[in-house]
Amino acid sequence: xxxxxxxxxxxxxxxxxxxxxxxxxxxxxxxxxxxxxxxxxxxxxxxxxxxxxxxxxxxxxxxxxxxxxxxxxxxxxxxxxxxxxxxxxxxxxxxxxxxxxxxxxxxxxxxxxxxxxxxxxxxxxxxxxxxxxxxxxxxxxxxxxxxxxxxxxxxxxxxxxxxxxxxxxxxxxxxxxxxxxxxxxxxxxxxxxxxxxxxxxxxxxxxxxxxxxxxxxxxxxxxxxxxxxxxxxxxxxxxxxxxxxxxxxxxxxxxxxxxxxxxxxxxxxxxxxxxxxxxxxxxxxxxxxxxxxxxxxxxxxxxxxxxxxxxxxxxxxxxxxxxxxxxxxxxxxxxxxxxxxxxxxxxxxxxxxxxxxxxxxxxxxxxxxxxxxxxxxxxxxxxxxxxxxxxxxxxxxxxxxxxxxxxxxxxxxxxxxxxxxxxxxxxxxxxxxxxxxxxxxxxxxxxxxxxxxxxxxxxxxxxxxxxxxxxxxxxxxxxxxxxxxxxxxxxxxxxxxxxxxxxxxxxxxxxxxxxxxxxxxxxxxxxxxxxxxxxxxxxxxxxxxxxxxxxxxxxx
Numbered sequence: 001x002x003x004x005x006x007x008x009x010x011x012x013x014x015x016x017x018x019x020x021x022x023x024x025x026x027x028x029x030x031x032x033x034x035x036x037x038x039x040x041x042x043x044x045x046x047x048x049x050x051x052x053x054x055x056x057x058x059x060x061x062x063x064x065x066x067x068x069x070x071x072x073x074x075x076x077x078x079x080x081x082x083x084x085x086x087x088x089x090x091x092x093x094x095x096x097x098x099x100x101x102x103x104x105x106x107x108x109x110x111x112x113x114x115x116x117x118x119x120x121x122x123x124x125x126x127x128x129x130x131x132x133x134x135x136x137x138x139x140x141x142x143x144x145x146x147x148x149x150x151x152x153x154x155x156x157x158x159x160x161x162x163x164x165x166x167x168x169x170x171x172x173x174x175x176x177x178x179x180x181x182x183x184x185x186x187x188x189x190x191x192x193x194x195x196x197x198x199x200x201x202x203x204x205x206x207x208x209x210x211x212x213x214x215x216x217x218x219x220x221x222x223x224x225x226x227x228x229x230x231x232x233x234x235x236x237x238x239x240x241x242x243x244x245x246x247x248x249x250x251x252x253x254x255x256x257x258x259x260x261x262x263x264x265x266x267x268x269x270x271x272x273x274x275x276x277x278x279x280x281x282x283x284x285x286x287x288x289x290x291x292x293x294x295x296x297x298x299x300x301x302x303x304x305x306x307x308x309x310x311x312x313x314x315x316x317x318x319x320x321x322x323x324x325x326x327x328x329x330x331x332x333x334x335x336x337x338x339x340x341x342x343x344x345x346x347x348x349x350x351x352x353x354x355x356x357x358x359x360x361x362x363x364x365x366x367x368x369x370x371x372x373x374x375x376x377x378x379x380x381x382x383x384x385x386x387x388x389x390x391x392x393x394x395x396x397x398x399x400x401x402x403x404x405x406x407x408x409x410x411x412x413x414x415x416x417x418x419x420x421x422x423x424x425x426x427x428x429x430x431x432x433x434x435x436x437x438x439x440x441x442x443x444x445x446x447x448x449x450x451x452x453x454x455x456x457x458x459x460x461x462x463x464x465x466x467x468x469x470x471x472x473x474x475x476x477x478x479x480x481x482x483x484x485x486x487x488x489x490x491x492x493x494x495x496x497x498x499x500x501x502x503x504x505x506x507x508x509x510x511x512x513x514x515x516x517x518x519x520x521x522x523x524x525x526x527x528x529x530x531x532x533x534x535x536x537x538x539x540x541x542x543x544x545x546x547x548x549x550x551x552x553x554x555x556x
Contacts, residue, residue, distance in 0.1 A: 004111050004556040008119035011260050019258045023090070023291045030256060033127045036118050039253040040266070040287065042211075048290035054088075055427055056289060056320060058372075059298040060307035061328040062363050063337065063491055063500070065345075066104070069330045070111065070379040070409065074416070075298045077114035077408025078326065078377075078423070080261045081416030082294050087424070090292035091116065091265035094280045094300070095130065095255070096123045097198045097272070099170040099533055101555075102541035108270065111556065112409030114416075116257055116265045120552045129206075129268070130168045130197055132251035136219075136244040137166045137202045141192075143240045144224055145179065149187040156233055158190040161225040162514065163235075164531075168197035172534030195531035199275045204519035206248060207269035207281040208317055215252060216245045222518040223477075232477055234517070254284040261413050264292070273300025274490045275531050277309040277521065282318040294424075301490035303327065303363045304455050311370050312436050312451075313483045313521055323432045324423050325367045325374045329360050331384045331392065337500045346383040353388050357395045358502040362493065364399045366455050371433035373426040376403035377419050402426060440481050444471055444513075447484045448524055452508045456493050462509045467525075470513040474522060477515065485521040487529045495527035 002010075016038045020030050029047065030038040059075040075091065082089030093116065096108035101123050109116045109123055116122060125131070140163060148156055167174070174194035180187040197203060201222055209215035220236030227233055235241055254268040268284035271277050278300030279285075288295040299306030307325065315322065331353060332345040338356025340349055360376070367374045376396050378389070389405065396403040402422045407415035438450045445461070452458040463471070474480060491497040494506050514523040535541075543554035 004115060005119060005552065005554070007113060008115050008117050008260070009551070011117045013117055014258060014262050016256060019262065019264050020256060023264050025291070031253070036257065037121065037127055038256045039127060039250060040256055041253065045287065048287065051290045053289040054293040054295055055323040056285070057294060057296045057324045057326060057423060058307060058310060058322045059296060059326045059328060060303040060310075060367070061301065062333060062359050063302040063304070063493060065333050065336050065342065066491070069328055069333050071298055071328045072108055073110045073112065073114045073409055074326070074328045074377050074379055074406055075296055076110035076116055076259050076265075077406060077413060077416040078419055079263045079265070079296045080114060080259055080408070080413025081420035082296070083261065083263045084413040084417050085420045087294055087420065088292045089263065089294040089296060090288045091259065091263065092280055092285045092288040092295050092297040093265060093267045094270040094298070095126055095267050097130065097196065097270055098124070098168045099196050099198070102535070102539055102544070103170050103533065104536045104540060110259075113260055113412035114408035115260050116267065117260060118257070120555055122257065122267065123555060126267075127255050129251040129255070130270070132247050133200060133202050133206060134166055134168055134197045136247040137197070137200045139240060139244055139247065140222070140224070140235055140238070141165045143238045145187050147238055154233055154237055155227040155229070157226050157228050158188055161190070161192070163201075163222065163224040165192065165194045166197045166200045167194055170196065170533045170535045172532065175530065175532045193532070196272070196533060198270050198272045199531040201516045201519050202244075202248075203269065203271050204276055204516060204521075206251060207271055207277070207279065208314070208519055209252065210282065212245065212249060212252060215248060216241060218518040218520070219244050220518075223515050252283070254281065254287060263413075273306035273309065275487045275529060277313045277485050278306040279310050279314045282314060285320065286318060303367055304493050305486070305488060305490055307367060308437065308451065308455050309485060311434070312438065313485060315434070316436055316440070316483060317520065321432060321434045322372050323427045325372050326377050326419070326423060327360075327363055327367060327374055328377050328379055329392075330379045330381065331388045332381060334360060339500070348385045348388060350387050350391060353391050356501055357391060359493070359500070360392075360395055361399055362457065362502045364401055369437065369454060371435050373430035373432065374401045375419070375422050375426050376401055377406050378403060379409070380405050380407050440483055444474065444480050444484070444522060448486075448510065451484060451486060456508060457502065457504070458494065458506055458508045460507045462507050464509065464511045466512050467510045474513060474515050479515055479517060479522070483521045484524055485516070486524045486526060487531070488526045489529060497527075
């Protein structure tokens with residue numbers, strides 16, 4: 001059996017100019033990065049402005065097992081399935097982070113015969129967007145420390161600097177550090193720390209900015225800390241935001257690639273969904289809607305995280321109206337939610353599946369609350385039995401939604417033809433009545449309570465003393481009319497990863513809050529979620545190698 005990278009390396013890719021031409025993109029409107037990747041130029045937005053929007057399809061999932069449930073694979077396969085059934089479709093995906101690539105979960109280019117290529121480039125350096133975001137983030141950090149070293153005219157309180165350094169790698173040793181050691185020449189010693197690049201506010205800003213001018217304005221609004229009198233200090237007061245924008249000017253341009261079956265894909269931005277808002281860029285999604293009849297995009301992890309933030313943050317800011325939700329599930333994950341140990345998931349267990357299907361029901365109900373039609377996609381594995389599939393059919397029937405068995409990992413677009421037909425049928429028969437979950441004008445605690453009650457199914461919310469203090473500071477700044485971005489475990493509807501299925505009788509604990517003023521949302525931290533993950537005992541990096549001819553192996 002071929003590995004993902006072996007399949008990708010055998011792909012017959014089109015030159016990127018041919019992919020662009022198929023979308024009606026002229027040669028002067030893209031900038032090639034080698035033979036198979038390109039940046040899309042700014043003037044393309046002007047040229048396509050008067051074109052009508054196509055249909056927007058969001059792919060999300062139930063709560064996953066630690067290995068993930070193939071959401072990106074289904075997204076890729078659905079786009080290929082649309083093409084196989086004669087429809088004009090395009091993918092709008094996130095870029096991978098090196099954290100999971102070298103960690104445990106893997107990359108974000110799909111798998112099997114439903115991949116975006118060139119897979120090795122995409123999962124490693126790609127077009128340098130992650131590096132540009134990292135550099136811009138750390139330039140601001142350097143400006144903060146330099147300002148203090150050079151006399152501290154703004155009287156920044158070194159104990160209350162909020163903006164952290166970042167790198168696109170899992171490295172737990174950098175979560176909490178001391179900088180400025182070594183004497184006066186090296187600056188003032190202070191506590192600092194790193195977060196992973198995909199959790200940086202710069203990443204969120206890039207993904208929500210409408211253009212370069214909006215990007216610069218958002219950079220200037222970043223709250224970097226407070227002065228000695230307790231007044232806020234913003235990035236714009238330090239200077240250097242123009243330089244940060246200069247580092248990001250090419251990263252702001254979406255990236256054009258293709259699937260194994262040459263379906264066009266635009267990959268841009270990559271915030272995590274459990275610690276950030278989990279969606280690709282607004283610019284990429286809006287451009288895709290102009291370039292094709294159907295845009296397939298995804299949101300990270302389960303619908304309680306990625307989809308909720310897609311609807312309440314991204315769609316709100318971008319004015320998007322999704323037409324359909326595809327909810328990905330696997331029988332193994334539902335058995336896992338029914339109490340089956342990971343080592344026993346391949347064995348048939350109808351009763352555990354029936355018990356765990358409460359998780360699928362809850363996610364279906366949650367998505368229906370946004371007024372968007374839902375289609376369930378079962379990412380089928382070889383060990384799935386007819387009796388188990390029958391349970392899924394019953395559950396979906398009781399919830400009033402269609403379901404499709406997809407085999408995109410093994411069959412590519414042919415394995416999603418039925419899913420493509422059912423998605424288009426749902427769009428036709430049940431026009432979207434999309435609405436966000438809450439009004440941003442509501443008090444912060446009321447917005448958090450709405451998410452906790454309606455999506456997580458919690459009985460209430462507990463706030464630590466630190467969270468209460470952070471909320472008072474946000475209220476004092478007059479920044480309460482923003483959407484909420486909850487940092488929470490992906491493995492449970494609750495904030496406890498051990499509570500599987502549909503937990504009952506629990507409360508969500510908010511331990512802290514942070515204002516992302518530039519991005520335009522309030523980050524709410526629950527549980528023990530970290531913005532700088534660590535590597536597992538056996539990192540995926542241990543399996544990756546490159547030979548003397550430059551051929552990469554072991555990358556999934």
